[in-house]
Amino acid sequence: MKHFSVLFLLVALILGCKKKEEKPPTIQEEVKPDFVVVFGSCNMPQEPNPFWDDILAEHPDIWIWGGDIVYADTEDMDRLRSIYAMQDTVSGYAKLKAEVPIIGTWDDHDFGINDGGASFAVKKESQQVFLDFMGVPQDSERRTREGVYASHDYETEAGKLKVIILDTRYFRSDLVKDEDPKRRYKPNIDSNATILGDAQWVWLQNELSNSDADFNLIMSSIQFLSGEHGFESWGNFPKEVEKLENMIVASGANGVIILSGDRHISEFSKKDLPGLAYPLIDFTSSGLTHSYFSFSGEPNRYRVGEVVSNKSYGIISLNFKKKEADMKMMGDNGAVLQELKQTY
Template identity: 40%
Template structure:
């Protein structure tokens, strides 16, 4: 009897092992991901021809980096009248939130766009948000409708009903693609839900998200780690464009940015770089003094919204000239740029291309235009994105992108504001001179008429 029981148990164990082995053998291996596209700033009411170029690229993954719709309502510039949106006597905000139904309608328009609908069939689509799809321009943790809008954003991304993102405060998330040895980890940050007011140097991510990010960076290693931030991480152009105008970036929260760089450095994680949106132009920047290798930030903005689209084409040269003379310490300037400033102010998207078969593995970062042409490009390798004991192989190269914009000499840093002030002063002098000549001629004419 005992022999029969032992034989029965052995048979059950063998059957169980066979079942588990068969299931493991039949489970498909993760597909290799070598092409990632990303973009931001897509007004659902504008034409979106750029999807054709993205589809032609055939990405395995597409990443939304925020302003996936323009959900808030923008009032027109109004200097006089009852509702003044600009000027020292401004009495109403220029941007106001939409209702739930209005937000949902805008998401429906975006989701049913023909080009985007086709992309959803060929690529895995993931994403985070920025201010306009969060619900209000430049808004942070104080925004009252963030929980309702979080649900709408996750519905837009087809997030499963039981997803942790639907239960947490904020839309941050991480994904891992590819088999062992060719893994790509994508970490998407939420720079809105917990963000303190601008100019406060408070927090961007909040306590819970910082704890989560530390855990993610110290978790299972991957050959490549992409950190998606809706706002720029490396560049801090506001340090050079103020007081004329300011843009949101991690640089405006210097303590948070230092904490982010330190977290990456302490994790000893290689192959980390950033992708970002928000600013309505494309560029590639790098910072060489945060970890033992360069930290890149590829900014693609936007799919429909771009700085050169808001002014007549005959004035585009002015925007390009201003971009060229604005001081920058982080932007990668090379011969692969379409513009001399190595910024691109027309609609654009970004791509990450990995050649796993090369030794060492190569990476290409590009900003591409509406026709799919590369307008900014940087090629590097995984070996260049690994910390080296002695630091950079090339000391000169290692110091090339180490100075922060905020540390530039005052005259250089405020060059744009100084030139603008001089231009305005010359304009005023010319106008006063013309007025003086006109009055002098009138007085002369009146005296002559009186004498006659």
């Protein structure tokens, strides 16, 4: 009986060990984002864009054009229309357009003139061609309103997102040339100088103040926080910078993130604003088909991480429950070039 007990114990131990060894490894499930925003700027339909298949593979909920959708630089509206049409024939973009809502803004090269603003002679005509390309219905109020600014609201079971599209071209006052040969422009301190114009400012205040969204993305074609480099940026109009910062704080809007393009580089900028419970981030993503590959450095006191001078696009994965935005600069074939996470 004693031998039988010892044998039984040995068999039990062996079976127990075997069972333990065969236990499958624990697999940690990847948390799917509640909403995926993908955006980019500086795109030439004549040049290869390696990203359209990668963007579609991200299963985005929206694609946002950040400006310079095409490079037309023309007052000839037929020519502008034909170049937009060329973009629509790009197979990868056509596939994205068939599956994903497309929204966005223009910048100077699709507006019609390099570094152009309010004085551009055919801006009204250019606006209509842009709205045609974006598929805006002929009976939309955007057809009779000056400027291409707009807002888009998205609601899921998990939470809400508002995307505010700014127009930094149609109303923008003249830039001031800088005497320094290393800089193109210097700040315009005229009290009447503006980027957005009176009507757009009133509209923006209303959009922010009345937003109950968990996140509010503001698409500005030009950089907001990085303004020391001497090229185009909000920094050329310091009173407008102050106005927008104060408006964001006073609005009480949740999770405001600024998106920008224009520069042919990508970078994160972050600034703490008094009275704002979270840091203001400006996520610059530029460009899609060409970039400032010879970039050697420039000042930006608010920069987080390093400048990415490779071609890239931006992706923002939103988690409404955690109030978290996961922002990534993406290269070809799913390469993550840089990442920034922020909880709001």
